[in-house]
Amino acid sequence: MELLKVTHLHKEFGQNTVLNDINLSVEKGEVVVIIGPSGCGKSTFLRCLNGLEEIQGGVITISGLPVEAGKRDITKLRQKIGMVFQSYELFPHKTVLENIILAPTKVQKRDKEEATKEAIELLDKVGLVDKKDYYPRQLSGGQKQRVAIVRALLMHPEVILFDEVTAALDPEMVHEVLETMIALAKAGSTMLIVTHEMAFAKAIADRIIFIDKGDIVEETRDVKEFFIEPKTERAKKFLKTFAYE
């Protein structure tokens, strides 16, 4: 089943074209990993998908409904699209639990007790249930990021966007966050992941999308083959920068 569809997406900042003509269709349960050099537009692409950026051309639909920044029903669509940021962006004045249940109770009007119960179950799964009453500043980066993931999950999104979620973390913490994401992928979540962790990309991806200068340069479901022998010269050159001999 097609969950997310992007056709002829065009995005520019002033004179600067950031995304040229992006076409993408994501099936339910699929894990799509987007890679590419810095400044290639991959983070901007994710931000377009939940209407944090206005687009100048093309159509984005989620479950058949168009995503348009600034429209009134954008808040409804955003509930279907979870997002996890590089810098966690937990709310500093709220505890872990309050962070997690804020949107489910205020936006989706769910029962506080029921939301709390589910929050605790999910926190337990990521091994953070004993931190539920802590404030974000009392947590490590990896812990914060796992809380951010739980916070996105509790909204029961249909697809989750991960924007370089391990880029600000120590190697050990990277591991704990990636483990959490792999567990999610195994449980059947639909995920779009922007990352620079190539080993992780290889492990989790159903499909790899390589973006450069605002265009999809290479796209393949043959993930293993891509990392051994990419088809385009540009991707070859990019992957070489991760190898040291």
Added chain:
Amino acid sequence: MDKDILVEYFPLYKDALFLTLKIGWQGIILAFVIGLIGSAIIHFKTPVLRKIVGIYIELFRNTPLLVQLFFIYFALPKVGIQITAKTCGVLGLGLLGGAYMIETFRSGLEAVPVIQTESALSLGMSDFQTLWYVILPQAISISVPGILANVIFLLKETSVFSTISLMDLMFTAKDLIGMYAKTIECLFLLVVFYLVMLLPISIIGAIVERRMRYGQFGD
């Protein structure tokens, strides 16, 4: 300095202090509400209202409270709006304070990183929910020093209330000096009462500020 005089005048000053505090706090609460609404209007870049708020701020920040009070107290009745001196005091202080509070809240709102807003929006929150639950609490805690400075400033400004014959501290002092010429005692009591009113706020303010800085949210 005559100690008996001090004792004799003390109750009069005490009454004046209560009146000053009562009008002062009502005015400050009004200022707070105006500040919240005004800064939200600027924050959301509401088209026409934003211009009006801008004009309001410049108007009230660039005219003395004395002039504003005169205008409210003496000019409004000419167009058929009658208000008591107390209401006039609250209104004048609230409108002046509102202009300052808007600017204080606005700078607090601007200090919260934009990505916090994006994070809240990405959870499906509306613009108002984002402001109310996520941005405003952080903005207010950033604004605490500014808010306290405004509160102290406004309580001091109450001294011009005497000009619209409200029996505040200043009025009481001037009145007593005029009648009995015990200038030294009256002025001494005046200073003491202003300090009694404002020092605790400064001290509490310093404590709150330190807590905000070091113990921010948690511990």
